Amino acid sequence: MPQTMFDKLWEAHEVSENLIYIDLHLVHEVTSPQAFDGLRLAGRGVRRTDKTLATADHNTPTDGTMAARLIADELSRIQVETLERNCEEFGIPVYSLGSDRQGIVHVIGPELGVTQPGMTIVCGDSHTSTHGAFGSLAFGIGTSEVEHVLATQCLVQKRPKTMRISYSGDLGSGVTPKDLILATIGRLGTGGMTGYAVEYAGPAIEALEMPGRMTICNMTIEGGGRAGMIAPDEKTIEWVRGRPGAPADFEAAAERWRQLPSDAGVAFDTEVDVDAGAISPMVTWGTNPGMVCEVTDSVPDPEAMDSPADRESAERALAYMGLEAGTPMTEVAPERVFIGSCTNSRIEDLREAAAVVDGRKVAASVRAMVVPGSQQVKADAEAEGLHDVFRSAGFEWREAGCSMCLGMNPDILIEGERCASTSNRNFEGRQGKGGRTHLVSPKMAAAAAIEGHFVDIRDWS
Amino acid sequence: MRPIDVIEGKVSVLDRADVDTDQIIPKQFLKRVERTGFGEFLFYDWIRDGEIELEPNPILVTGANFGCGSSREHAPWALEDFGFEAIVAPSFADIFYSNCTKVGLLPAILSEEHCRAVAEAGEARIDVDDETVTCAAGVFKFEVEPDVKHRLLNGLDDIGITLENGAAIDAFEGSGAAGRGPVTTAL
Numbered sequence: 247m248p249q250t251m252f253d254k255l256w257e258a259h260e261v262s263e264n265l266i267y268i269d270l271h272l273v274h275e276v277t278s279p280q281a282f283d284g285l286r287l288a289g290r291g292v293r294r295t296d297k298t299l300a301t302a303d304h305n306t307p308t309d310g311t312m313a314a315r316l317i318a319d320e321l322s323r324i325q326v327e328t329l330e331r332n333c334e335e336f337g338i339p340v341y342s343l344g345s346d347r348q349g350i351v352h353v354i355g356p357e358l359g360v361t362q363p364g365m366t367i368v369c370g371d372s373h374t375s376t377h378g379a380f381g382s383l384a385f386g387i388g389t390s391e392v393e394h395v396l397a398t399q400c401l402v403q404k405r406p407k408t409m410r411i412s413y414s415g416d417l418g419s420g421v422t423p424k425d426l427i428l429a430t431i432g433r434l435g436t437g438g439m440t441g442y443a444v445e446y447a448g449p450a451i452e453a454l455e456m457p458g459r460m461t462i463c464n465m466t467i468e469g470g471g472r473a474g475m476i477a478p479d480e481k482t483i484e485w486v487r488g489r490p491g492a493p494a495d496f497e498a499a500a501e502r503w504r505q506l507p508s509d510a511g512v513a514f515d516t517e518v519d520v521d522a523g524a525i526s527p528m529v530t531w532g533t534n535p536g537m538v539c540e541v542t543d544s545v546p547d548p549e550a551m552d553s554p555a556d557r558e559s560a561e562r563a564l565a566y567m568g569l570e571a572g573t574p575m576t577e578v579a580p581e582r583v584f585i586g587s588c589t590n591s592r593i594e595d596l597r598e599a600a601a602v603v604d605g606r607k608v609a610a611s612v613r614a615m616v617v618p619g620s621q622q623v624k625a626d627a628e629a630e631g632l633h634d635v636f637r638s639a640g641f642e643w644r645e646a647g648c649s650m651c652l653g654m655n656p657d658i659l660i661e662g663e664r665c666a667s668t669s670n671r672n673f674e675g676r677q678g679k680g681g682r683t684h685l686v687s688p689k690m691a692a693a694a695a696i697e698g699h700f701v702d703i704r705d706w707s
Numbered sequence: 708m709r710p711i712d713v714i715e716g717k718v719s720v721l722d723r724a725d726v727d728t729d730q731i732i733p734k735q736f737l738k739r740v741e742r743t744g745f746g747e748f749l750f751y752d753w754i755r756d757g758e759i760e761l762e763p764n765p766i767l768v769t770g771a772n773f774g775c776g777s778s779r780e781h782a783p784w785a786l787e788d789f790g791f792e793a794i795v796a797p798s799f800a801d802i803f804y805s806n807c808t809k810v811g812l813l814p815a816i817l818s819e820e821h822c823r824a825v826a827e828a829g830e831a832r833i834d835v836d837d838e839t840v841t842c843a844a845g846v847f848k849f850e851v852e853p854d855v856k857h858r859l860l861n862g863l864d865d866i867g868i869t870l871e872n873g874a875a876i877d878a879f880e881g882s883g884a885a886g887r888g889p890v891t892t893a894l
Contacts, residue, residue, distance in 0.1 A: 258884065259884075261872070261875050261876055261879045262872060262875045264854065265869065265872065265875070267876070267879055267880075267884070267885055269885070269887065269888035270888060270889065270891070276737050276738075276779075277778065277779065277780065279740035280740070280741070280742040280780075283740075283742070288864075288866070290866070293876075295891075295892055296890045296891055296892045296893070297888065297890075297891060298891060299891040299894075304737075305738065319738075321738035321739070322738055324738075324740060325738050325740055328740050337892075338891075339891050339892055339894065358889075358894060359889065360888075360889040360891060360894070362888065362889065364887070365887075365888050370778060370780075371777075371778055372776065372777050372778040372802060385802075386778040386802055387778060387802070387805075388778055388779075388780035388783075388802060388805065388806035388809060389742075389780040389781075389806075390780060390806065390809035390810065390865065391805070391806075391809065393866065394865055394866050394869065397866050397869075397870070398866060398869045398870060398873075398876060399876065399880075399885075400869055400876055402854075402865055402868075402869065404852060406801075436725055436772060436775055437725070437771065437772035437775065437798060437800070440772070440798065440800060440801055441801060467776075467802075470772065470775065470800060470801065471801075472801045472802060490894045491889035491891075491894060492889075493887075493889070499887070502887075534725050534727065534775075536725075555724055555770070559723075559724060559725065652729075652734050652777075653734060654734050654735070654737065654738065671727075671729070671776060671777075673727045673729040673730065673776060674729070674730060674752070675729060675730070675733055675752055676729050676734075679733075679752055
């Protein structure tokens with residue numbers, strides 16, 4: 247009987263009914279301290295330290311502070327130091343501040359090659375779906391589940407339904423994977439993928455390189471899907487080859503990985519078809535990622551919406567965002583630009599943004615920053631001279647971390663500030679209380695920094 | 708976690724859809740390394756700005772896709788610490804739903820119409836074993852997975868239950884099925 251990739255992954259990891267084995271558990275400072283406390287209280291240890299890896303990312307300053315003990319914010323310092331202490335006590339490898347492997351947990355996994363096809367991967371972070379880009383089953387968990395995985399290396403899970411989203415055609419010039427996933431969420435809604443493991447497929451997905459695939463899987467959770475995945479192919483295999491975590495018996499592993507894609511003719515619980523060629527550069531206008539439109543559109547009019555609930559949500563969102571219905575999106579003017587986050591902070595994202603910025607200046611009305619996803623990304627970017635391109639244009643060039651995606655460190659918006667952000671959530675207050683977030687691709691963010699307002703990157707030169 | 712079987716009392720109403728966990732417990736409170744004391748920060752900005760008022764009643768009725776966004780378990784911790792014992796909504800985000808069941812906060816899914824009826828009734832009685840919400844407007848059925856119900860009714864620790872299955876995990880690891888994948892301690 248033909249199987250989906252999800253079926254193959256699930257069945258290969260089912261210890262008993264609804265209990266699945268976890269091949270890799272990624273840990274960070276925010277969602278783990280209470281889990282380690284739980285282990286201590288119950289006198290339990292970590293079952294498989296060799297399948298567990300920790301880093302500090304959510305709280306870390308990006309100003310050059312290179313050791314946990316030097317973090318100025320007391321609560322952040324305590325949290326990062328607690329992570330280091332817990333990892334030492336339980337024997338878990340940790341890349342904290344000061345390590346050249348430190349970075350956003352979803353950036354360093356693929357970078358180190360510990361994210362591989364065919365694996366189950368969890369982390370106490372909803373953007374764990376990123377790792378599904380390699381043909382793994384990867385999803386976010388809560389702190390009780392973090393404790394459960396630490397203690398048992400397994401997770402109690404109800405088997406989700408399967409959804410395949412097939413993208414035909416080719417993405418147009420200037421249209422990126424970020425636009426593809428924003429357009430998809432705009433169409434399906436923020437709860438449209440709830441209850442599903444989602445497979446992204448079709449020629450437009452196959453044409454993408456790994457970083458773009460990661461961007462797409464990363465935002466699955468913004469559509470409500472816990473896990474997003476893409477079939478591994480030769481690009482996936484070549485990404486993993488030669489990295490520190492790559493298997494010793496690489497060719498044998500690669501052969502197993504080639505068996506993972508969904509079988510021909512297999513049925514999914516839900517199928518969705520999208521014409522990738524019809525997708526435009528996207529900008530969010532509201533307070534969740536489903537409130538999104540094409541850059542050539544105007545701010546939508548709540549009055550024109552069918553359901554009273556949608557109307558009310560849109561009215562509230564526009565009031566929060568300080569936007570008038572009917573305003574062309576290209577007249578919306580951010581004062582801040584943030585290029586970073588687990589969605590768009592890889593070297594390829596920085597290259598795309600740098601190409602837009604090269605030789606130009608950030609508008610006088612804008613403060614712009616680039617936060618590389620990891621120390622490795624930062625080093626690679628500096629080796630290519632990208633930091634000089636950004637700095638010459640007037641961007642700040644920062645250290646690695648989650649930074650202004652969620653503003654747990656000092657990188658935040660002040661009340662009323664408007665930001666073009668390459669991150670994943672435009673929720674109220676996400677980037678700072680009263681901050682107004684517009685989600686866009688790295689190219690679109692870079693162009694907005696230069697022009698001082700959103701522009702259609704397709705017309706821009 | 709403590710066992711829950713019947714939740715009875717007044718109903719608080721938050722009539723909004725797509726309430727995300729960033730609203731339930733804003734990020735500045737995630738820096739705490741404790742598991743308790745989050746109730747006073749629940750809906751911090753919305754309450755402080757006078758956007759909403761919430762009484763710490765046993766039951767909260769709210770809109771669809773409640774708890775979307777971040778996986779922070781601090782959200783159910785805050786709701787529970789504030790005083791809620793059950794959240795009734797037309798739908799929940801997956802991770803939030805799962806987190807609630809791990810901490811003994813009952814997520815009950817009713818149709819939008821039934822949610823409104825419970826909200827209007829102002830009081831309700833939720834029976835976990837029967838999977839019913841009873842209010843002045845009627846008796847409404849919801850569903851809980853059998854294993855989740857068993858844990859909620861008995862206040863059982865998930866880890867303890869899994870460890871009872873330790874032989875199956877040993878066997879899985881012994882079969883070589885778990886031998887694949889990177890060795891993080893050897894990087």
